Amino acid sequence: GACVGSWAGDVRQEFYPAPYAIVSLWERFGNAGTPAHYEAEAHSIANLMSSPTARNLVRVFLLQDRLKGLGKKSDLGLKRVHVIGSGVMGGDIAAWCALRGYTxxxxxxxxxxxxxxxxxxxKLFERRLRTPxxxxxxxxxxxxxxxxxxxxxxDVVIEAIFENLEAKKAL
Known part of the structure; x- marks a missing residue:
């Protein structure tokens, strides 16, 4: 709908479904505050929290957090990282590794x-590093x-392909 226009180009629904769910609820119920509205909101939140996208976003966050911690705590002697799978998760893992100085x-x-x-x-490098x-x-x-x-x-190979058992076995 009309509410989505300003940010929809930057936020893809398959990667970040929550803003779209909020807009959908708003379009259906407005700010009614009815029992049906609250029930629909509860179902929407439950669906979002248990979705594969939510699990993947949490996994990316935890991996980034772990990587940040490793960089601060010790030098593991790692220099080269190979990431298989360049979707959002694999691409972001690769980017964060490069940002931290790994090849x-x-x-x-x-x-x-x-x-x-x-x-x-x-884009991540430009935001974080700032100097050309x-x-x-x-x-x-x-x-x-x-x-x-x-x-x-x-030194490390990271598998980050889509969640499909047959594809993972084939890899």
């Missing part, structure tokens, strides 16, 4: 899957690797 290779089936992750990574030299250094640490040629040299 990162990002693998997926086709370049069209990796390119959006590289663009998101650049630091941004470019981080960009250079993150590379596309469609064939997985960097796997043998990686």
């Amino acid at each position: 990162v290779s990002l693998q997926d089936r086709e370049s069209r899957f990796v390119e959006p992750a590289l663009l998101r990574a650049r 030299g630091a941004v470019e250094a981080a960009v250079k640490r993150l590379e596309m690797d469609l064939e997985g040629r960097n796997v043998p040299d990686a």
Whole structure:
């Protein structure tokens, strides 16, 4: 509806469904405060909290938090990270690793899957690093690797493909 226009281009529903759920409830009920409204809101919240998207967002948050903690606490001697899967989760893990100074290779089936992750990574680097030299250094640490040629040299390989048992077995 009309409420969505200002932010819908920046927030994709499949990755961040909560704003869309709020707008949907508002369009259906306004600020009625009726029992039906409260019940619909409770169902919406329950559906959001138990969705695969919510689980993945929590997982990304916890992985980022763990990565931040590792960077502060100790040097594990890791230099190269290889991430398989360049969706939101894999791409963000790769970006955060590159941001923290690791050399990162990002693998997926086709370049069209990796390119959006590289663009998101650049935006992250620009927000966090702010100087052009630091941004470019981080960009250079993150590379596309469609064939997985960097796997043998990686200190850590992270699997972040979509949640499909057969696909994971095939990998």
